[in-house]
Amino acid sequence: MYQGRGEALNRVVVTGIGALTPLGNSFETSWEMLLAGKCGIRRATKIDVSVFPCQVVGEVHDFDPAEYLDAKDVRRNDPFVHFAVAATRMAIGDAQLDMPNENPYRVGTIIGSGIGGLQTIDTQSKIIHDEGVRRVSPFMIPALIVDMASGVAAIAVGAKGPNFSCTSACSTGAHSVGDAYHFLRLGKADVMLAGGAEGGVNPFSFAGFSAMKALCTSRNEQPERASRPFDATRDGFVMGEGACVLVLETLEHAQARGARIYCEIVGYAANCDAHHITAPVLNGCNLSAAIRAALEESDIPLAAVDYINAHGTSTIYNDLCETNAYKLCFGEHAHNLAISSTKGATGHMLGAAGAFESAVCAKAIQTGIVPPTINYENPDPQCDLNYTPNKPIKRDVRVAVKDNMGFGGHNAALVFKKFEAKSVTM
Amino acid sequence: MDREAIEKRVKEIVVKQLNVNMEQVTPESSFYEDLGADSLDLVELVMAFESEFSNEVAGEIPEADADKLRTIKDVVDYIHSKAN
Numbered sequence: 416m417y418q419g420r421g422e423a424l425n426r427v428v429v430t431g432i433g434a435l436t437p438l439g440n441s442f443e444t445s446w447e448m449l450l451a452g453k454c455g456i457r458r459a460t461k462i463d464v465s466v467f468p469c470q471v472v473g474e475v476h477d478f479d480p481a482e483y484l485d486a487k488d489v490r491r492n493d494p495f496v497h498f499a500v501a502a503t504r505m506a507i508g509d510a511q512l513d514m515p516n517e518n519p520y521r522v523g524t525i526i527g528s529g530i531g532g533l534q535t536i537d538t539q540s541k542i543i544h545d546e547g548v549r550r551v552s553p554f555m556i557p558a559l560i561v562d563m564a565s566g567v568a569a570i571a572v573g574a575k576g577p578n579f580s581c582t583s584a585c586s587t588g589a590h591s592v593g594d595a596y597h598f599l600r601l602g603k604a605d606v607m608l609a610g611g612a613e614g615g616v617n618p619f620s621f622a623g624f625s626a627m628k629a630l631c632t633s634r635n636e637q638p639e640r641a642s643r644p645f646d647a648t649r650d651g652f653v654m655g656e657g658a659c660v661l662v663l664e665t666l667e668h669a670q671a672r673g674a675r676i677y678c679e680i681v682g683y684a685a686n687c688d689a690h691h692i693t694a695p696v697l698n699g700c701n702l703s704a705a706i707r708a709a710l711e712e713s714d715i716p717l718a719a720v721d722y723i724n725a726h727g728t729s730t731i732y733n734d735l736c737e738t739n740a741y742k743l744c745f746g747e748h749a750h751n752l753a754i755s756s757t758k759g760a761t762g763h764m765l766g767a768a769g770a771f772e773s774a775v776c777a778k779a780i781q782t783g784i785v786p787p788t789i790n791y792e793n794p795d796p797q798c799d800l801n802y803t804p805n806k807p808i809k810r811d812v813r814v815a816v817k818d819n820m821g822f823g824g825h826n827a828a829l830v831f832k833k834f835e836a837k838s839v840t841m
Numbered sequence: 842m843d844r845e846a847i848e849k850r851v852k853e854i855v856v857k858q859l860n861v862n863m864e865q866v867t868p869e870s871s872f873y874e875d876l877g878a879d880s881l882d883l884v885e886l887v888m889a890f891e892s893e894f895s896n897e898v899a900g901e902i903p904e905a906d907a908d909k910l911r912t913i914k915d916v917v918d919y920i921h922s923k924a925n
Contacts, residue, residue, distance in 0.1 A: 487860040491881075549901070553884035 429677040431510025431662030433502040437473030449786040454639040461616040469630035471638035473655030473762030493532035494614030498658035499564035510662035521605040523576030524565040527587035529766030532559030534617040584821030588769025593683035605668040610770035612658035643790035644727035644756035652728040655762030659771035677777040682713030688824030699740025709828040722815040727756020755803040759789040769819040776815035868914040897924040
């Protein structure tokens with residue numbers, strides 16, 4: 416095994432969380448709403464959705480980007496970047512990280528987006544066709560490229576360490592957290608700002624996902640019941656927008672500054688179905704392999720896993736594939752796991768999903784509470800595990816797994832563990 | 842259109858696009874050195890001038906001309922010369 420610069424690998428901990436989601440404009444509010452069984456999905460208000468078969472979405476409301484960026488930067492950037500910067504500032508505040516006291520070259524940023532600046536593409540492509548190429552904004556390219564989430568967040572807080580964005584559709588958030596964890600593990604940085612951002616409420620994304628028949632179209636009159644992961648009547652996902660950023664640190668750095676620690680990250684693995692552009696392999700063999708590989712990196716036995724925060728998109732195939740993967744990976748222990756998908760409440764925040772759900776794992780470990788899968792009413796005989804229906808449960812979560820799958824066949828799995836100063840073999 | 846009217850409209854555009862206060866904007870103000878603009882801001886400013894003064898500049902400020910516009914006064918002189 417590669418051992419960094421000839422030294423043991425660093426331990427990595429989560430010390431800060433910032434988020435804005437359809438459930439609220441902070442992580443704390445979003446978490447409270449999750450536990451209360453609330454849903455952030457409504458009929459769309461930001462665009463006219465009357466022409467689309469799906470008319471429901473998880474929007475971020477009452478958000479003023481000028482609270483986080485100066486007016487010029489608000490105008491230059493796409494909403495997904497506004498969200499990324501807001502979540503970054505909140506995460507640094509939560510971690511009580513004093514940036515002027517940090518070596519800026521040791522603070523890196525990996526904030527991805529599943530799609531990037533679709534709103535900018537939408538408005539500027541209209542201009543190209545209606546007014547001509549000379550009227551296109553010089554800010555079009557910087558506003559739409561995915562990596563501007565990391566770029567602008569770094570400018571905002573002065574983080575000069577490793578900086579890029581990773582994009583893997585709906586698994587972007589998990590890959591971002593995982594890559595950041597590896598940077599820290601290998602000693603390439605002391606602190607990483609890791610997460611995802613998505614500004615999905617625009618005609619482009621509604622039209623595109625509608626054409627794929629991937630969205631829930633049966634509950635336009637009952638938006639709060641549209642996203643129903645693992646329920647037998649699920650019929651598609653519901654888009655959500657928002658961002659989540661986690662502050663990850665080497666344990667050494669966190670302890671040196673006396674940081675509060677949510678949990679430790681102990682494993683990460685990623686692989687690919689290499690099968691189809693959008694359809695998962697239904698028997699779950701590849702996702703199962705990714706989860707196993709992440710657990711092997713962490714040296715944690717399968718039976719020690721308490722909680723899985725599922726990708727749980729509320730599409731027929733995703734939820735079945737995941738259920739099969741858990742059974743394949745964990746065998747009998749699959750039935751002892753507490754599993755939940757928080758997308759019933761948030762909708763699918765695409766590139767931000769894995770980051771928010773990683774934060775949910777950290778909070779579940781910290782509080783000993785597993786948030787529920789809401790809208791679970793009709794058991795599906797093929798999905799017969801414990802999905803923590805509708806109400807949170809108390810459980811001492813020592814080990815939590817987060818998995819995400821993205822169009823392109825990307826599978827990613829992360830392992831979070833309750834922090835103990837002395838590394839304990841489980 | 843007289844110079845004064847042109848200057849007033851140019852200043853209003855600059856205040857809005859560059860997010861600066863009207864008091865900061867004098868005829869001698871340089872976009873780069875005094876008003877915090879970067880090269881992308883300049884492209885966008887020229888586009889805004891083209892829209893605002895589309896009759897005066899016949900819808901377009903050629904790049905060779907745009908490159909010479911460094912201060913408020915440069916812009917006012919340019920539009921004034923084109924308008925008359």
